[in-house]
Structures are given as C-alpha cells and as structure tokens.
C-alpha cells in the first residue's frame with residue numbers, strides 16, 4: 001500500500017489502524033495537519049473493495065478537512081476516519097469500539113457523522129469518548145449538521161449569482177439539484193423559499209418525490225442534469241461528477257453545490273471550467289456549514305451563531321472568485337492558496353517561545 005509514501009506525498013502527520021475482531025471493527029483514522037487545532041472530520045462507514053481503497057479515501061478526505069477548516073477560519077485541523085464494513089450491519093459495540101479508538105488518540109482527532117453514520121452512532125461513540133460531535137441533545141451534541149451545510153451552500157450560490165449576473169437574488173433563477181438527501185432537500189427548501197425554479201435528480205426516486213411534495217419543482221432524468229439549460233447546477237450527491245466527460249455537456253454558467261470533491265481532477269477540470277466560462281463555487285468553501293456547526297458545538301455557541309457564520313460563506317466565496325479573476329487562476333486554486341497561507345502564517349506563531 002506504500003502508506004508512508006502516500007502520507008509523505010499528501011503531507012499527513014499520522015495514520016492509525018484499529019481492529020477489534022469481536023465486534024467486526026476495522027478502522028483507519030488519518031490526521032492530516034494539526035497546525036490550527038485538533039483534526040476534526042467525520043467517520044465514514046463503507047464497504048471498501050480493498051484496504052488500499054480505504055486508505056486512499058481517508059487520506060484524501062482528511063487532507064480536505066485541513067483546507068475546509070482553514071478557509072472557514074476555524075481553530076481546527078484536518079482529520080477523518082473510515083470503518084471498512086457493511087452499512088447494513090451496525091451495532092452499539094462496533095461504534096463503542098470505534099469510540100475507544102478515538103479516545104486513544106487523546107484529542108488529536110475529533111469525530112463526527114459522515115456517509116452511513118448518524119446521530120445514534122455518535123451517541124454510541126460518546127459512551128467511550130468526549131472527542132465526538134454531532135450526537136443528539138442528550139449527549140450535548142448538535143445533531144444533524146445538514147441544515148447548516150445547506151444554508152452555507154445557499155449563500156455560496158447567492159455569491160456566484162452576484163459575480164455572474166450582478167445580483168445575488170435567487171428569485172426566478174433556475175437551479176438543478178443532483179441528490180435529494182440531507183443536504184439537497186434542505187437546500188431545495190431555502191431556494192424554493194427565495195423564489196427559485198427547481199429541478200431535481202436522485203438515484204432514489206422516492207427522495208425526488210418527497211422534495212417535490214415539500215417544495216415544488218420538476219423531476220429530471222439523471223443524464224439530463226449535466227446538459228440542462230439552467231442558471232446553476234448544484235451537485236449534492238457524490239464526488240467526481242464534473243470531469244472530462246461531463247464538462248463538454250455543460251450549459252449552466254455556474255456550478256455550486258454541497259457534495260465533496262465535485263471536480264474529478266482538480267487542476268485540469270478547474271481549468272477546463274474556467275476556459276468554458278463556467279464559474280465554480282469551490283466545494284469545500286461552500287459546504288463548510290456542517291463543520292462550522294460542529295465547531296460551534298465544541299465552543300458551546302448556539303445554532304443561531306452557526307447559521308450566521310455559515311451565511312458568511314457568501315463573502316468568502318465572493319472574495320475567492322474575485323481573487324481567482326484578478327490572478328488569472330481557477331477558483332479552487334485561489335481557495336487552496338488562501339487556506340495554505342493561513343496555515344503557514346499560524347505555523348510561524350509557534351516559533352515565538354512563550355516563557
């Protein structure tokens with residue numbers, strides 16, 4: 001697997017492997033960078049085809065968390081965990097064993113929900129460690145972060161609209177949402193309330209129907225999404241969907257959604273979008289609301305403050321797009337440069353010895 005080589009290439013500090021055969025736990029926790037604070041990131045339960053796939057995923061995801069926390073101005077580093085397993089087979093013991101693994105790192109890593117893990121799983125983790133966020137109220141947790149994530153994405157969309165059309169007003173704008181799960185359906189609610197016309201696709205037809213019943217709008221076929229003649233494409237399902245195959249199909253002037261790793265290959269895909277005149281609201285900038293929410297939980301802030309901070313994604317997104325324009329670079333590069341600059345500046349503070 002060349003673990004050390006991969007860690008060195010991506011700049012990771014630590015990767016820890018955990019097993020407990022009695023409960024079926026095989027987990028990897030990756031801590032990318034703790035310059036700004038403890039590594040925080042969700043725990044993903046997924047039936048990876050191989051251990052190498054699991055390692056690759058946790059390394060990529062934990063690095064992404066470093067950038068997301070930095071650009072959001074939080075005192076957090078980047079970390080992430082994966083449990084290799086069947087999402088259909090969950091148990092209290094599995095998550096308690098994972099909680100023990102988290103506890104053993106002494107606070108260098110703080111966990112939260114991710115794909116296939118939920119509030120109940122966080123509650124079980126909390127039985128073994130305090131280094132967990134996103135549990136239910138009974139454990140002092142802030143629960144499901146997706147309404148805050150979607151609120152941040154909504155403001156990211158408003159920022160891209162302002163840059164492209166001169167006004168952030170959503171009224172009358174056409175937005176297509178791919179993925180009507182937690183983030184997609186809350187985003188649909190905010191957009192519908194602001195007067196947008198909505199189009200939806202999801203591999204689960206019942207989810208599309210649920211969101212149409214709640215907020216109105218039109219169902220589209222999965223393949224129609226990329227070539228749809230709308231103002232905004234909002235990917236809120238899986239990553240890698242903007243790539244060399246889908247970019248030639250695009251008609252929408254804006255891509256801005258909640259999914260992680262929307263661009264399949266950051267540099268060439270970012271450049272191809274820029275050449276085509278498509279404005280891309282960088283994924284980890286606009287979907288930072290969930291992280292902002294769990295950070296609020298750690299700090300003891302009320303949800304109203306998390307919502308206000310997530311709304312500030314409007315300003316962050318706008319300044320990143322403007323930086324990209326003035327420097328002739330892609331929006332994802334502009335975001336990366338700002339995130340790295342903050343980490344490097346804070347790292348220099350450490351050289352000042354406090355007597």
Ligand SMILES: NC(=O)c1ccc[n+]([C@@H]2O[C@H](COP(=O)([O-])OP(=O)(O)OC[C@H]3O[C@@H](n4cnc5c(N)ncnc54)[C@H](O)[C@@H]3O)[C@@H](O)[C@H]2O)c1
Nearest residue numbers: 145146149179181182183202203204236237258259260290
């Ligand atoms: N939940 C959060 O707070 C949060 C925060 C940051 C980023 N994200 C990212 O946002 C995305 C969505 O997260 P979520 O919590 O809403 O997940 P979710 O599982 O609740 O919803 C995802 C939806 O996408 C659908 N889907 C899957 N593959 C699809 C495809 N190929 N085409 C169309 N639809 C498809 C699923 O059926 C599901 O309804 C993920 O990429 C996640 O990493 C979520």
